[in-house]
Amino acid sequence: MTVINTPRPPATRSRIGRVLTYVLVIALALAIAVPVAWVLLASLKKKSEFFGSPWSLPEGLRLQNYVDAFTDAHLGQYFMTSVFVTVLGLVLVLAVSVPAAYVIARYEFKGKGFVELLLLGGLFINVNYIVVPIFLMLVDWDKALVDVFPGGFFLDNPSVLSLVYAATSIPFTIYLLTAYFRSIPVAYEEAASIDGASRFRIMTRIMLPMARPAITTVILFNFLAYWNDFIISLTLLPGEGKTVQVGLLNLFTAQKAAADYGRLYAGLVIVIVPVLIVYAFIQKRLIEGMASGGVKG
Amino acid sequence: MAKTRKSAGDSRRGKASPARRPGHTRFVLACLLPALVLFAVFMVYPTVNVFRMSLYTWSGFSPDMKFVGLDNFRHLIDDDQFVRAFQNTVTLLVVVTVVTMGMGLFLAAIMTRQKLRSRNFLRFVLYIPNVLSVVVIAAVFSAIYDQNNGLLNSMLRLVSLDSWQQVWLGDQKVVLYSVGIAMVWQSLGYYMVLYMSSMSSIPEELYEASGLDGASASRQFFSITMPLIWQNLRTSLTFFIMSAVNLSFVLVRAMTGGGPDSSSEVLLSYMYKQAYTNSSYGYGMAIGVVIFAFSFLVSLLMSRATKREPLQF
Numbered sequence: 260m261t262v263i264n265t266p267r268p269p270a271t272r273s274r275i276g277r278v279l280t281y282v283l284v285i286a287l288a289l290a291i292a293v294p295v296a297w298v299l300l301a302s303l304k305k306k307s308e309f310f311g312s313p314w315s316l317p318e319g320l321r322l323q324n325y326v327d328a329f330t331d332a333h334l335g336q337y338f339m340t341s342v343f344v345t346v347l348g349l350v351l352v353l354a355v356s357v358p359a360a361y362v363i364a365r366y367e368f369k370g371k372g373f374v375e376l377l378l379l380g381g382l383f384i385n386v387n388y389i390v391v392p393i394f395l396m397l398v399d400w401d402k403a404l405v406d407v408f409p410g411g412f413f414l415d416n417p418s419v420l421s422l423v424y425a426a427t428s429i430p431f432t433i434y435l436l437t438a439y440f441r442s443i444p445v446a447y448e449e450a451a452s453i454d455g456a457s458r459f460r461i462m463t464r465i466m467l468p469m470a471r472p473a474i475t476t477v478i479l480f481n482f483l484a485y486w487n488d489f490i491i492s493l494t495l496l497p498g499e500g501k502t503v504q505v506g507l508l509n510l511f512t513a514q515k516a517a518a519d520y521g522r523l524y525a526g527l528v529i530v531i532v533p534v535l536i537v538y539a540f541i542q543k544r545l546i547e548g549m550a551s552g553g554v555k556g
Numbered sequence: 557m558a559k560t561r562k563s564a565g566d567s568r569r570g571k572a573s574p575a576r577r578p579g580h581t582r583f584v585l586a587c588l589l590p591a592l593v594l595f596a597v598f599m600v601y602p603t604v605n606v607f608r609m610s611l612y613t614w615s616g617f618s619p620d621m622k623f624v625g626l627d628n629f630r631h632l633i634d635d636d637q638f639v640r641a642f643q644n645t646v647t648l649l650v651v652v653t654v655v656t657m658g659m660g661l662f663l664a665a666i667m668t669r670q671k672l673r674s675r676n677f678l679r680f681v682l683y684i685p686n687v688l689s690v691v692v693i694a695a696v697f698s699a700i701y702d703q704n705n706g707l708l709n710s711m712l713r714l715v716s717l718d719s720w721q722q723v724w725l726g727d728q729k730v731v732l733y734s735v736g737i738a739m740v741w742q743s744l745g746y747y748m749v750l751y752m753s754s755m756s757s758i759p760e761e762l763y764e765a766s767g768l769d770g771a772s773a774s775r776q777f778f779s780i781t782m783p784l785i786w787q788n789l790r791t792s793l794t795f796f797i798m799s800a801v802n803l804s805f806v807l808v809r810a811m812t813g814g815g816p817d818s819s820s821e822v823l824l825s826y827m828y829k830q831a832y833t834n835s836s837y838g839y840g841m842a843i844g845v846v847i848f849a850f851s852f853l854v855s856l857l858m859s860r861a862t863k864r865e866p867l868q869f
Contacts, residue, residue: 276670426594504689511698
């Protein structure tokens with residue numbers, strides 16, 4: 260018996276499609292890899308080498324640009340500021356968000372609906388619009404406390420910057436953690452409660468370890484946000500101390516004016532490499548996290 | 557035994573007022589207050605302040621703060637630079653959204669349907685720009701666009717398309733699109749991966765069945781893939797518009813400073829110029845309010861226009 264509805268032979272159809280797909284996707288991958296690789300190579304060039312063809316290879320493994328970027332352009336120092344601010348910000352946001360998310364997920368209390376709504380609204384507040392009032396508020400606080408701290412306390416203080424990072428990522432962090440806490444069965448807590456564990460103990464010893472995947476996701480997303488932030492740190496650290504992103508922008512402006520790019524490209528590599536290393540280790544988790552909660556449908 | 561009755565368990569059973577162990581309120585407050593205080597001080601209060609300050613003229617640091625009502629907003633209409641910034645923002649949003657979403661969907665579809673062996677590696681590479689900071693992207697693209705030694709112009713020379721060479725960031729007609737390309741470069745991978753993850757959950761049988769009925773790949777894309785990921789697409793669209801408003805600002809600030817002759821000025825960069833450079837904080841915040849309203853309105857319209865009956869599989 261002949262089959263009327265013969266399926267098209269999949270091999271021929273997909274072979275053409277496959278080749279086209281490869282060509283297209285490889286072109287795109289190159290469009291991303293080439294500029295990154297190019298910056299890496301250019302970071303090894305001398306000033307004179309920038310006037311030749313941009314495709315020429317550097318004459319040798321010249322690391323002077325890196326030394327200059329680290330010391331003369333203070334990128335090493337800015338780098339450490341960024342590490343400090345990012346780590347402290349992560350600690351702070353977890354310290355306040357984990358208990359709050361747990362309570363919202365598991366406890367009934369007056370005004371819970373309002374709190375949830377408020378935090379949900381916070382997801383739509385964008386830091387770019389409110390950083391000006393935050394800046395002015397800190398200026399006011401410094402003015403009010405001028406007798407105690409004549410040099411000012413709130414502006415140019417990396418710890419305050421961490422606090423602002425933490426505060427502005429609270430809605431997102433609580434949103435993600437609450438959803439995860441709710442997905443954990445209540446039975447574990449009930450059992451611990453029968454055994455006489457206190458509320459605090461249940462939260463820290465039972466729920467916290469179980470929420471580890473969600474906490475990791477939160478750390479990853481907030482790490483990228485804090486480390487890559489530019490606007491908030493530019494505004495709140497107007498003095499000598501800077502984060503590495505702001506330092507990079509200054510270097511960018513200076514080197515462009517001097518048509519001397521070596522140090523700039525070295526600076527770029529210094530900023531890119533740690534992020535790429537972290538990304539290489541966590542990409543799976545990052546992508547899973549993105550699919551599960553980063554943008555929720 | 558009263559001790560075992562936890563409020564969580566009660567709420568799960570849907571009781572209105574659960575029996576509480578002593579210390580319930582204290583524990584809830586201790587857990588909730590630090591987060592709420594931080595949130596109120598650094599997010600709610602400044603947000604309210606944006607709206608309040610938009611009704612004043614104020615240079616920021618002097619105590620001389622004058623209430624002017626809606627005057628700031630009235631001035632906006634006659635401000636050519638503001639109108640320009642508004643138009644630029646709209647143009648960028650439309651172009652970048654269409655290109656990024658279109659390419660993201662297309663790539664996700666072929667990478668999901670054609671079982672590429674190197675799929676994971678490509679996904680890894682295409683996602684890289686999304687973990688880079690905007691300053692890095694601005695610097696890399698300035699190097700690409702550099703008039704004499706830039707990658708783009710020298711590549712055009714290499715393939716003898718010399719006439720296509722441009723002053724990519726210095727030409728009023730081109731500069732906005734140059735910034736737009738950097739924006740697409742940054743966000744394409746993210747949206748591709750997002751769509752891939754929702755496409756990969758579509759059951760294979762649907763494609764097999766329609767393939768037997770003779771449906772082409774493009775037919776399958778529009779009749780199966782698109783309807784089934786529609787909700788995901790809607791959400792990401794709103795999200796994209798919000799983030800594109802911000803991304804454009806930092807790129808413009810770092811790459812062009814809004815120039816030449818405000819041909820690449822966007823709303824946020826103009827807001828900052830007014831607030832910090834001109835010390836017109838009230839006027840700057842009025843622009844902030846416009847951006848708020850604009851993003852909100854666009855999201856609302858988008859979500860209305862794209863509403864469909866949710867499909868299940």
